[in-house]
């Protein structure tokens with residue numbers, strides 16, 4: 001037989017599923033008349049060339065998917081054998097016989113909806129068509145088992161290269177697998193691959209493999225592992241089959257023959273193999289071999305490549321070295337970086353001490369396990385390796401942090417924890433302690449404390465801001481099938497830090513969205529934070545590759561506990577960081593904020609000096625916050641102004657005003673630089689009118705302060721109560737309740753002369769709380785409201801240095817309220833000297849309020865509203881010592 005030569009270029013014909021054209025076999029391609037005309041033109045142009053007879057009627061047949069997208073990089077050159085008219089209108093059937101496999105050039109566009117006018121060049125492949133030569137691959141035993149008996153004699157005479165293609169075609173192997181087989185030009189490799197496919201088909205059909213193959217199969221453990229995971233589908237899915245193909249001996253590694261554009265990523269993969277988990281390793285191999293079959297121009301190529309790059313950048317087995325924690329060092333660092341916050345620092349040191357102790361005990365127990373091994377001197381390879389692993393876990397003393405240790409060498413023999421289902425390996429220390437949750441108002445140093453903790457532990461630090469996370473996919477990632485899919489925040493964090501044991505700060509835990517239309521982000525966080533599950537965390541983007549979060553140390557911050565879901569809160573140990581009082585703010589400003597701002601403005605201590613009292617003025621008159629952020633901004637303004645002055649004084653041509661620079665900032669300069677004080681003006685007037693009382697508020701984000709209650713009598717009314725100031729329903733109900741109580745005691749308070757008299761006859765009462773734009777709610781202004789009404793109706797004032805808080809029941813019992821610490825600290829900032837509050841809140845005051853505040857404020861605890869009234873105006877306020885109440889009540893009762 002003469003060996004035909006392929007022409008230097010071929011017209012292309014797309015072939016849609018389920019057909020795949022193999023050499024020496026035929027395919028029937030339906031075409032419209034216009035497509036057929038194109039085929040004729042293209043074939044004609046081939047004839048016009050130098051090609052002889054052999055080239056006549058040759059085309060390249062390319063597998064495409066249902067949407068006409070080219071699949072894979074391989075096709076089959078074929079010769080047109082016949083053209084028939086189909087029964088359908090304007091449809092012709094082109095019969096093509098396969099000649100040889102052709103590799104498509106990379107420049108080929110991915111879409112082949114119709115025959116392209118530009119034929120593909122085949123020059124590098126214009127080889128003589130291969131003759132059917134016998135090969136060592138023997139697929140015959142399979143053919144005999146799988147085909148009917150009458151075909152046995154015929155197939156036994158076929159050469160193995162043809163047999164592989166024929167068997168794949170006639171045994172109804174899945175289309176994807178046929179494409180894969182088409183893409184294996186090497187006869188022997190193709191035979192092996194087809195053998196594997198048949199083994200799987202047989203095991204699924206319950207047919208035992210041919211004898212000589214079964215013994216070979218026993219040797220291949222991995223093969224059987226993959227097969228056992230195959231579902232009930234009759235034929236292997238391509239992803240599983242490629243797992244099998246990737247387990248071939250390294251000499252036959254199909255990845256070695258990857259196209260040029262994939263070589264850099266393959267080289268990266270080879271260098272990263274020791275640090276990848278088993279599953280990641282397998283998946284990258286599989287994806288690489290899949291990628292080789294996808295045209296680079298296709299969207300899928302980009303998706304798959306990004307996925308591989310993501311997997312290769314994850315730190316599966318990389319850890320930053322844990323070194324022995326030095327508690328003294330840690331304490332010093334916390335002291336150096338933070339002023340005050342004594343309770344928080346103490347708790348952080350306790351945490352470090354417990355962590356160190358648990359880790360030491362763990363390492364000691366590992367050491368003990370190692371000794372019998374050493375004594376037994378077992379000459380067993382596995383045991384020797386285990387011994388090596390244990391030894392490598394003993395930390396080398398004195399080594400400092402941040403050096404990234406490649407644990408691969410010691411972990412290569414460990415059970416790959418990510419792939420097992422029995423739990424994480426027990427040879428690495430994992431802290432199962434609660435997650436520290438720092439709660440407090442903004443700007444009190446929560447983030448800064450977490451950062452210091454990371455440094456003390458020698459861990460890499462990463463902050464994830466959870467504020468506004470509404471979509472579960474932001475935590476758990478998007479499935480790769482979505483356009484623009486990304487891994488979740490946790491996987492992105494791991495990628496960024498590059499080690500699997502960082503300290504991750506979950507900032508603003510209270511701002512995470514709850515369950516809703518986009519899933520439940522806090523439930524996804526729960527899984528990530530649970531030590532029982534997080535060693536095997538599944539991100540949607542990573543698919544079947546799980547990531548180990550069990551070595552990550554999580555710390556969270558929040559402004560309030562109210563909006564945190566309780567299962568999440570249950571995993572946390574809450575540490576409260578309360579707002580600062582003025583002396584603390586002054587100390588922080590002196591030690592940290594001012595030096596920092598001076599430095600940032602390019603000045604030094606010789607170039608700027610604040611006069612006595614300047615700092616205090618800035619703290620008290622220009623800021624009213626729990627933290628120190630706005631204080632830092634104000635100090636920044638002062639420093640910048642001085643920097644401008646100084647810079648101008650250095651200009652070569654100076655005017656009279658600019659040439660002299662005064663490094664001092666005097667008390668009177670503060671107003672010139674920072675403007676008129678915002679809060680100084682708001683200071684309570686020395687003497688107020690009756691009906692005005694200082695209540696106390698807590699705004700939920702950690703800030704507390706004075707809430708001025710204003711009431712006014714409006715003549716000519718009908719006894720109506722008008723409330724303004726954006727008050728919530730609970731607040732309004734509480735005001736009505738208080739007014740009812742005051743009315744019921746109007747006679748004993750001296751407001752009316754007889755119990756029948758209406759104290760609001762002919763008048764209305766207007767109740768207002770300033771800052772009308774801010775929503776206010778809650779019942780805790782109860783006592784303050786009663787005092788405001790009593791003051792208004794009796795015409796007696798209340799001192800501005802008194803603040804009152806507490807809920808009241810209809811009978812006048814004073815009830816416990818929340819947010820005492822923030823309220824009292826806020827009151828202290830506003831210069832309040834006496835606070836009246838429920839007796840049941842006494843433990844809160846004693847435990848939470850800083851000593852300095854306790855020394856400067858007098859606390860009066862009350863059980864009944866009458867005690868609060870007496871505390872303000874004395875017992876004399878009662879007419880007849882309040883005795884008429886019962887008689888008045890008796891008279892009202894009798895009338896009713």
Ligand SMILES: Nc1ncnc2c1ncn2[C@@H]1O[C@H](COP(=O)(O)OP(=O)(O)OP(=O)(O)O)[C@@H](O)[C@H]1O
Pocket residue numbers: 337338339340341440441442443444445446447448449507557558559588592628629
């Ligand atoms: N006790 C302190 N000692 C020194 N600096 C402090 C202290 N408290 C706060 N700061 C400084 O105040 C600034 C704000 O602190 P940080 O960002 O840690 O606040 P935060 O409590 O995390 O706020 P948020 O709740 O808004 O995230 C930082 O520059 C920090 O160094």
